[in-house]
Amino acid sequence: MTDRERNLLTLLVAMAFVAVNFLGYRLWYAPKMSALQAEQENAERQAESNESMGNVFSAVSDDMDWLNRFEPVPTSLGKMKTRIQQLSENEAVRAGLTIKNKGFGDDVVDPGLNYHRARYDIEVNGSESSIYRWLDRLHNPNEFRVVTFVKLEPQRDDATRADCKIFLDQWFVPEGGQS
Secondary structure, eight states, rough: OHHHHHHHHHHHHHHHHHHHHHHHHHIIHHHHHHHHHHHHHHHHHHHHHHHHHHHHHHHHHHHHHHHHHHHOOOOOOHHHHHHHHHHHHHHHTTTOOEEHHHHHHHHOTTTTTSOOOEEEEEEEEEHHHHHHHHHHHHOOOOGGGEEEEEEEEEOOTTEEEEEEEEEEEEOOTTTOOOO
16 A cells, blocks of 8 residues: 555545544434433422422421411400400500590401401500500510501690501401311
């Protein structure tokens, strides 16, 4: 074999080697790599989803623990209305406030709900600090009782006193409920 034939054969072998490697890359290696990359992206998305679900479960678990600790005993709407009326009026008298207006607001009573709501509207007059102490005693989320509306207006003739109107909402478990 001459030098020229040997060089030509080497060139053909090198070209065949490059062609086989190119075809192998395009037909076998590239599809495998794209499949592995897609699988890795799916695994990362799944890991992120699992992590967020773990965070949600942790928050829900904390909420369930809080509910187990503080959920009130079942009672009727009438008893709950009486209880929040007495509480708000007794605390107003205790804080040295004058009751100007009072009444019951709209209640939420739906058999499909786990909790019902009784609302008591009351308007008082007194010093601002007494009103704040009174509001602090009434607002207690651990007892499912919150002040959902406050309107505080200073008196025109006495700057040390104010009128305060609030909505006091009390959530409760209805008797015979599904809680």
